[in-house]
Amino acid sequence: MDKRGDEILKQKIYQCYHCGNKTLMNLVGVHREDWGNEEFRGYIISQIYICPICQNATYVERYWEEGMIGANYEDDEDEKICYLVISLETNFVPDKIKTAYEAALKVRNTDSALCLIGLRRILEMICNEQGASKGSLV
Ligand SMILES: [Zn+2]
Incomplete structure (x- = not known):
């Protein structure tokens, strides 16, 4: 079985654009939406991380669909910081x-x-x- 997208890290290093620190942030919320059938499928994983230094939230979206060529030019998921808008x-x-x-x-x-x-x-x-x-x- 394909385990794509199953890894949900409780902590991950991100740049915090509220305070400017690059730090290990704490995951406080996750929502996953899958779609498709046996031929075509994909998902969006929405994650909210809290900066341990300034206590502000960073919203990260992970996106993947069957056969996509992402920003990394591989069949890997894309990850994007959506909040703060950068x-x-x-x-x-x-x-x-x-x-x-x-x-x-x-x-x-x-x-x-x-x-x-x-x-x-x-x-x-x-x-x-x-x-x-x-x-x-x-
Ligand atoms: Zn911060």
Whole structure:
């Protein structure tokens, strides 16, 4: 029998985007939803971890479906931190702006000055992307 997705770790190391520490977090909640039949199947495992340092929650989703090619280019499940939001789910933004925005999101709660500098940089990138040639940001 396929044991895919059966491993539920009570503790796992994650970056906490509330306090900035990379630490062993404690699992406090799990929900699993399976679907499919003998030919096609998949699952989503939703997990809530609590940071032992700041006591805030991180929500992690693990996703897999039969035959998928995940972010890791293997038939392995994908794992994504959904809360706090640290990624921009869109294809309508140029990659360099998306990458810069995601970098700013990651330090939003831990270094507001760095986040602000990042957001200003993104605003400049958008202006350049849209062909603005005169004036200043002000
Ligand atoms: Zn924390």
